[in-house]
Amino acid sequence: MIKLDYVTPGSPDNGVDLLKDNSGIVMCYHNAIAQQKRQIRLDISWKLSRDEPYYTIWSTNADTMRTDQDLNGGQGVQTQWSTVQRAIEQYREYILQVSNGDSSILNIYPDMDNLFVGNNASLSGLTDNQRQTVMSHWIGAGANLIIGSNMTELDDYGLALLTNERALEIANNFTAKYPMRPTQGNNNLFHGRQGQMWIAGPADDSNVAVVVVANYGNSGNNDLFDPTPTQGWWSYNFTFSDIGLDADATYAIEDVWNSDADFTVQGNEIVSGTLQDAEVKFWRLTERKK
Secondary structure, eight states, X not given: OEEEOSOTTTXXXXXXXXXXXXXXXXXXXXXXXXXXXSOOOEEEOSSOOOSTTHXXXXXXXXXXXXXXXXXXXXXXXXXXXXXXXXXXXXXXXXXXXXXXXXXXOOSSEEEOOOBOOSSOHHHXXXXXXXXXXXXXXXXXXXXXXXXXXXXXXXXXXHHHHHHOHHHHHHIIIIIXXXXXXXXXXXXXXXXXXXXEEEEEOOOTTSSEEEEEEEEOOSSSOGGGBSSOOOSSOEEEEEOGGGGXXXXXXXXXXXXXXXXXXXXXXXXXXXXXXXXXXXXXXXXXXXEEOO
């Protein structure tokens, strides 16, 4: 993997005198890689322009592109929740802009920066709920899964997140092809919502979809959301037909992080619950044959 940094237009100069447009270098690296006898992934960075003609240059010459800045944290920690919220919001805006709001397969996938989910809060800067939300979103987005944690200080919870068989199967076999997109009319290009629902798929050649229901709470950067959150908790109430699935179908729901919470539901049956601050539901749906 080659990470090509400071690509413009997009990368802020941060005091460095960058060219206004060096997009041609991406094509040069693509051509050089094509002459090699081994597989090399090209990742370009950072927070690049999503407008034309640049998005076509990125998507036809690179494998992944950074959609946000670094996930740098405060003093002594790897990241912080408000920074993660920003990265998720940047992905939401990215996928709305480049996928036309449907399940079209992308030519280039997002790099949302490192996964800081392996260490406890004193190192990562994230609570257990926040770590689970990060892992769910990075997988749902089909993003690069690059561990940024201190590998000598992995705790049991972090190790369980990173090695969960259901999660990795979804990452490898589904969302790498069908990245999630926001549902229920959340198509504001500039502001997300405290409580958001995402869907990946359904696949063209199968009866599988992935749904993420997330509460980003009110303990981070509330300026990202419209309306502004007034409490940490958030309640959801919807049917799977509300988010584009078959109302007459029956779905077997696998809870990725808690297999004891698997359930079966009709497409027109109401699903409801309350999520606490930074809590997430990560479900794989399989339509049962009629």
